Amino acid sequence: MSEPSGLDVATLGQLVGREFGPSDWITIDQPRIDQFAACTGDHQFIHVDPERVARETPFPRTLAHGFLLLSLAAGHRQRDFPTVGDVALVLNYGMDKVRFTAPVFSGSRVRYHTRVVAAEPRGAGRVLLRQEARLEVEGQDKPALVAELLALYVARGAD
Secondary structure, eight states, X not given: OOOOTTOOGGXXXXXXXXXXXXXOOEEEOHHHHHHHHXXXXXOOHHHHOHHHXXXXXXXXXXXXXXXXXXXXXXXXXXXXXXXXXXXXXXXXXXXXXXXXXXXXXXXXXXXXXXXXXXXXXXXXXXXXXXXXXXEEETTOSSOXXXXXXXXXXXXXXXX
């Protein structure tokens, strides 16, 4: 992470409009899909049964769950997102405007791209950062997912 001079929670607004480099590539393989199915109980055949998918659908392989792809947003890291000097913690505040726009087949590689769209004060020492996130699928023009990620930045010493 780069460290611009003087960026703190109160000045996060300086990032509005800025796009950050993508996260690392993540391979969406069948074991990952199967583990997600086991965690959620969503064992729909289009996700977990490659033979049935080949027999009964026009799809080339199983599809990743949309919520699996969305959950990857929690761990995405932008290499060039700046360090915020006085931050005590960053809380996942949720997501807005989530859309699953294209399928992701088993064996695909994906990564997140983000752009800061707003920095909203939420009381003393707190700022809600809104980032537009797009999930790129390697070799495809259309993103697989578009969402607005919300993170609450809390400065050290904030009430």
